[in-house]
Amino acid sequence: MAVEYLCKACRGHLNVKTSIVLAAQKMNSSQRGLVFLNPEIGNYTVTTHPSFQLKEGEEYIFTCPICHSLLNSAKYDHLVRIIMVDEDKKEYDIYFSDVAGEKCTYKIRNSELEEKIGPDADRYSKYFEVPEEDRKYL
Numbered sequence: 001m002a003v004e005y006l007c008k009a010c011r012g013h014l015n016v017k018t019s020i021v022l023a024a025q026k027m028n029s030s031q032r033g034l035v036f037l038n039p040e041i042g043n044y045t046v047t048t049h050p051s052f053q054l055k056e057g058e059e060y061i062f063t064c065p066i067c068h069s070l071l072n073s074a075k076y077d078h079l080v081r082i083i084m085v086d087e088d089k090k091e092y093d094i095y096f097s098d099v100a101g102e103k104c105t106y107k108i109r110n111s112e113l114e115e116k117i118g119p120d121a122d123r124y125s126k127y128f129e130v131p132e133e134d135r136k137y138l
């Protein structure tokens, strides 16, 4: 079984063939379209229709193309959350940036950062990294 990506709200499958398909809208704009993401973590190739091009540095609102729920995190500013289920049926929260061109992905399991990936990964890792001295209080 391959890795699956699910909507955090309806748990519908977001990966179709070789892409993760999300609906996106530019923040404070009427521009919207479909975004095809590469399901390989760390591969930041994004495909869109030529009529809807993502603009570097702009923020986007991502929604589930199945149930239309908002996928941008309410908890972490600038991050979008979807669910990943791996070959062993282990579930992870996958966070990535809602800013076009920012290359960072965070893989979270049981509220713990398992992996941070991408050249911009340090930008939001503070959300997930608990300082060593605070760990004893968890």
Ligand SMILES: [Zn+2]
Pocket (backbone or CB within 6 Å): 007, 008, 009, 010, 011, 012, 064, 065, 066, 067, 068, 069
């Ligand atoms: Zn959904």
